[in-house]
Amino acid sequence: MARNTSGRGQRDLKVKVKTARGRKLSSTRWLERQLNDPYVKRAQAEGYRGRAAFKILELDDKYRFLVPGARVVDLGCAPGGWLQVAVKRVNALGEKQGKRVGTVLGVDLQEVEHVPGAEVHQLDFMEDDADEKVKGWLGGRADVVMSDMAAASSGHKQTDHLRIIALCETAAHFAFDVLEPGGTFVAKVLAGGAEGDLQKLLKQKFEKVANVKPPASRSDSSEKFVVATGFRG
Structure with a gap:
């Protein structure tokens, strides 16, 4: 009570x-x-499917990768909050007159409730031909690949850290296969000491790599986000 x-x-x-x-x-x-939680209340008031929507909003406010006309892939897109943000910002519904119309594609292992303006597929992005399927659905390569995925919690901090770093590395390799030169990769990681190899990999493939904890990320959480821009191709 x-x-x-x-x-x-x-x-x-x-x-x-x-x-x-x-x-x-x-x-x-x-x-x-x-x-x-004020972000939970804001999400309810503004119609977002979860407080995580504000994380991608704040990251995009700073780095400006969700621009009108962009083609965006959201890996592990459930419940759909990031898709909702992307649809608005890339003008997927064509509501911004005179602006280019973007494309938003979400993939997830589970079924996701329809998000107006987004195309969602039930898919394991780790499948061998997943990158070709995504490029086929997009009609070309992506400008942005983003991921808010986290592996199921084991209750052991270091194990969870290693799992999410491995997941993020896999998502990065997927991004290498589908991104346009100049594209952006955004993904959640957990601080814990094993990020070095991931950072090294991204710095080889992108012009700039930043590690950010947006205000919407809870202060008691070890999560942060890597934002890699300027894909070298």
Whole structure:
């Protein structure tokens, strides 16, 4: 059961959650954090499918890779928040008069609810012919490959770190196969000490490589994002 507590004035109410019988303390803390998270509230108010939408918004505000007319591939696109952002920014629905119309393609292992303006396919991007399928659906190469994927948590921090670095490296190699020269690769990683090889690889393939923790990324999370721009081809 939740109750609101506040002082006088116009401050936001903070929701406190009591631990129900049978519910773990960690679940209670997660629920309380969700209920009090301003990005969760913004996502609900603005119609995004999750708070993660603001991470790609903030990254694009800084690096400007989701431009009208761009062809974008979102790996592991569920639940679709990044697709929603990309559709608006690349003008996939043609709502910005006089601007080029972009293409947004999402792939995921699971079915994803339709996102207006995006084309979504159920696909394992690690399949041998996945890159050719994606280029066929796009009608050419991509300008942006982005990924907010994370491997299933094992509960062991270093194991999870190694898993997501491996996943990110695989996504990077996929990007090498589908990106246009000059393209951009954006992916989530977890800090933990094994990023060196990934950084070295990306610096060989891109003009610039930045490591960023956007404001929407929780301060207590070890996640950060790599933004590699200027693909050398």
